[in-house]
Amino acid sequence: MFGFIKKTKSAPPAEALPAEPEPTAAGAQGWRERLRDSGMARGLSSLFARNPRLDESLLDDIETTLLLADVGVLATQTLVATLREGLKSRAYADVDALRLALRRQLVALLEPVSKPLLIQGGHRPFVILMVGINGAGKTTTIGKLAHRMKDEGRRVMLAAGDTFRAAAVEQLKVWGARNDIPVTAQTHGADPAAVIFDALQAAKARDIDVLIADTAGRLHTQSGLMAELGKVRRVLGKLDDSAPHEVLMVIDGTTGQNAVSQLRQFQQAIGVTGLVISKLDGSAKGGVVFALAREFGLPVRFIGLGERMEDLRPFDAESFVDGLLPETLGEP
Numbered sequence: 001m002f003g004f005i006k007k008t009k010s011a012p013p014a015e016a017l018p019a020e021p022e023p024t025a026a027g028a029q030g031w032r033e034r035l036r037d038s039g040m041a042r043g044l045s046s047l048f049a050r051n052p053r054l055d056e057s058l059l060d061d062i063e064t065t066l067l068l069a070d071v072g073v074l075a076t077q078t079l080v081a082t083l084r085e086g087l088k089s090r091a092y093a094d095v096d097a098l099r100l101a102l103r104r105q106l107v108a109l110l111e112p113v114s115k116p117l118l119i120q121g122g123h124r125p126f127v128i129l130m131v132g133i134n135g136a137g138k139t140t141t142i143g144k145l146a147h148r149m150k151d152e153g154r155r156v157m158l159a160a161g162d163t164f165r166a167a168a169v170e171q172l173k174v175w176g177a178r179n180d181i182p183v184t185a186q187t188h189g190a191d192p193a194a195v196i197f198d199a200l201q202a203a204k205a206r207d208i209d210v211l212i213a214d215t216a217g218r219l220h221t222q223s224g225l226m227a228e229l230g231k232v233r234r235v236l237g238k239l240d241d242s243a244p245h246e247v248l249m250v251i252d253g254t255t256g257q258n259a260v261s262q263l264r265q266f267q268q269a270i271g272v273t274g275l276v277i278s279k280l281d282g283s284a285k286g287g288v289v290f291a292l293a294r295e296f297g298l299p300v301r302f303i304g305l306g307e308r309m310e311d312l313r314p315f316d317a318e319s320f321v322d323g324l325l326p327e328t329l330g331e332p
Contacts, residue, residue, distance in 0.1 A: 031316075034305040035323025039285030040069035044325050054095050059084055062102065070256045072291030079105050096329070103325045109290055110317035115299035117274060117314075119154070120245065125203040125211040127236065127243040129196075131229060131266055132250035134217035137278035137304060139168055141250050142212050143175030144312035145276075145302070149210050150179055157206070159199030159213040160185035161192040161232070172214055182206075192216060192228060193235040200239050213244070226269040233270060248301060250276045251292070253284035260295055267296070278304035281311070286324055 035041055043065040052058045059080055066076040082105055083098060085091075092098040119126050128145075132138045139162070146156050158176050162168035166188045176183035184199035196213045203211040215232065216225060236243040249272045251259045266272050277289055280303050289300060300315040 031305070031313075031319040031323040032326060033323075034281045035286060035320070038069075038280065038324065039283075040065075040071070040287045041324045043069055048095065048099050048329060052095060054087070054092060054098060056084075056087075058095065058098070059087065066287060069285040069287035070291060071287035072257060072260065072294060075109065075290045075294035078294065079109070099325070099329075100327070103321060103327065106290065106321045106325065107317050110293055110300075110320060113275075113293045113297060113300045114315055114317040115274075115301070117246065117248075117299075117301045119149075119210060123240070123242060123245050125157070125200070125208040126245050127200065127240070128210065128212045128246045128248055129215065129229075129232065129236075129244035129270070130212060130248050130250065131215050131270060131272070132217060133252075133262055136217065136250045136252040136255075138217060138250040139171050139175070139214060141276050141278060141302075141304065141312060142172065142214055143179065144304075144309055146175065146181050146212055147179050147309045148312065150181060154209040155207065156181050156210045156212065157199065157203045157208045158183045159196045159211060161196045161199075161214045162216040163188060163190045163192050163195060164216045168214065168216075193232045196232055197235045197239065200236060200243065204239070226265065229266075229270040247271060247273045248276055249274075250278055251288070253277045253280040253286070253288060253304070256285065256288060257291065259288050260291055263292060263296060263298075267298075272298060274299045274301040276300075276302045276304065276312075277315075281305045289320065 047061055047065050052061065062083065063076055063080045066079065067073070079102065083102060086098070086101055092101065130138050130142055142158065146158060149156050158172055158181060160169040160172045160183055163186065169185050173183050173185065184195065184202055186195050192215060199211060199213060215229065233244065247270055249263060249266050251263065255262070263272065275292065275298055277300060280286065292298070293300070302312050303315050305311045305313055
């Protein structure tokens with residue numbers, strides 16, 4: 001089913017989605033306010049508020065805090081080992097100097113993966129394939145991403161490739177209607193690859209800038225469904241041998257270390273090119289972003305910090321760390 005497309009200006013040849021400024025309207029919240037209730041922010045705040053001694057026991061406490069926050073063993077070992085070297089060489093005048101050193105390390109770990117999503121004008125339409133397990137927030141993320149891209153003046157189309165759940169198709173149609181964006185869909189149980197293939201044909205015919213294709217939420221252990229992703233890629237290649245141009249995996253920020261094994265399986269099945277970490281404003285511990293950065297080095301394109309359309313934000317390493325460990329203690 002197709003909706004009406006308003007006439008908009010064509011996208012430029014190559015353009016990054018701009019970084020979103022901190023909201024200033026009354027009641028709006030920035031990165032720090034959204035993240036300060038995460039497990040990692042609370043743990044680090046509590047640790048340094050106790051005025052610990054500058055010794056090995058402090059490093060042990062930092063290590064425990066990072067592990068409990070889902071930073072992961074590899075990333076935690078790297079961070080603590082560097083702090084230990086500084087401690088031995090007397091590089092820290094006091095605890096606050098060590099805290100700032102930790103902050104710099106956290107930023108440095110995330111900066112290589114802090115890369116915006118580039119919409120290449122040479123690919124028309126630019127095809128984004130959305131993948132992830134059940135409950136990660138994939139369909140909601142699609143709606144928010146479509147809203148953002150339309151606001152940038154792009155002509156957007158959605159493909160309802162999750163044909164196993166009728167509710168998923170209806171949810172995508174609701175997002176399409178809310179944003180006045182067309183949605184292609186077929187009957188429940190239709191071949192997902194065929195649905196997305198038809199959507200790409202339609203998008204080419206209608207001069208669409210960006211096609212965002214949903215896929216069935218699946219567990220990374222479901223080999224049959226994982227193989228289906230490979231089929232989707234092959235079928236798209238019959239119309240455009242460079243498609244999909246971005247494979248975005250949506251990861252639930254509350255998942256913890258299971259996210260590492262999930263991403264590893266999806267990477268093998270389809271070749272993930274970017275990440276969206278959702279639900280970081282709720283009960284998430286916050287540290288899984290560091291674990292994924294250390295393990296895979298894949299770009300983190302966006303993070304989800306709330307339920308509003310505007311709460312899908314381009315990832316920024318400095319702002320993210322500032323929400324977990326502010327440069328100055330006691331900042332609101």
